[in-house]
Amino acid sequence: MDAMLFGVFAAVFVAIALVVYVVIDWVQERGAFRRTLRGVETAGGGPDPTQPRDQQLSLPVVGRIVLPTLERFGRLARRLSPTEAYDRIEHELVLAGSPPGWDAERVFAWKVVTPLLAGGSVLALLLLADDIPFALLVAGPLLFAAAGWYAPEWIVRSRAKERQHQIQLILPDAIDLLAIIVQAGLGFDAALNRVAQNVKGPLGQELYRVVQEVQLGKGRGEALRSLSERTNVEDLKGFVAAMVQADAFGIPITRVLNVQSREIRIRRRQRAEETAQKLPVKIVFPVVLTIFPALFVVLLGPAAIQIYETLIIGL
DSSP states (O other), rough: OOHHHHHHHHHHHHHHHHHEEEEEHHHHHHHHHHHHHHHHHHHTTTTOOTTTHHHTTSSSSSIIIHHHHHHHHHHHHHHHHHHHHEEEHHHHHHHHHHOOOHHHHHHHHHHHHHHHHHHHHHHHHHHHHHSSOHHHHHHHHHHHHHHHHHHHHHHHHHHHHHHHHHHHHHHHHHHHHHHHHTTTOOHHHHHHHHHHHHSHHHHHHHHHHHHHOOOOOOOHHHHHHHHHHOOHHHEEEEHHHHHHHHHHHHHHHHHHHHHHHHHHHHHHHHHHHHHHHHHHHHHHHHIIIIIHHHHHHHHHHHHHHHHHHHIIOOO
């Protein structure tokens, strides 16, 4: 009991210390900003006509208070987290398409804020209730705080997984279209640009980025390798490796595209067959838990009633 109470007080103390640290850091930064602004006004003989302070105060509360606070939480979490975790979050964000407004520091900031919000809210609700066991008072906030810690990373990972799934679905059709356009006489770069314009979704965005990188002077092989690093689809990685190798050794691109298109379609059919073979195993548990009990009631219910009437009432 004493150990649990000590753990609760320690968690509350850590949360309060984090909030105090962020507030002090924010106050110090505001003070430095005012001193710098005052020095600029003094040196210039009057206020700056652009009025940075008024521009900052004209921002909404989210941009003026919430986002800077999240950035400070993110910097604090980055200092306390290992480098491998930060690199993993950055890679997941790249796989998710680098959503606007999201970066690794902001994800780490939410990983600090959401446990405090979730655990504190549950703790407040439990304290308002009556006759709550002490074990539930400790376990409830801790469980919700743990869920809040993993929630931001889970959201990023789920978006990355969904994006990679969309790329994998449209990839065979895109490779077929690329092979047809190249066979019609266009060069590979022009054909890739045409496919990027016609293919919608994440794959079209990635292909268009490859076209832009080539137009800016990046080598075709290097741009394709960058595409492979931004995705986690094995079929696309194999296609990129084949195209880079064909470009390096002078193999005809049309032949490589035809081979890659055929192999990718074969692998897609194999994945569909594998999914179909998994269905009987996945259906077992819903059948056992939902259909069989009702079936037993319908089939064995009358027999059980008759046996009860014969053996119990008859006696």
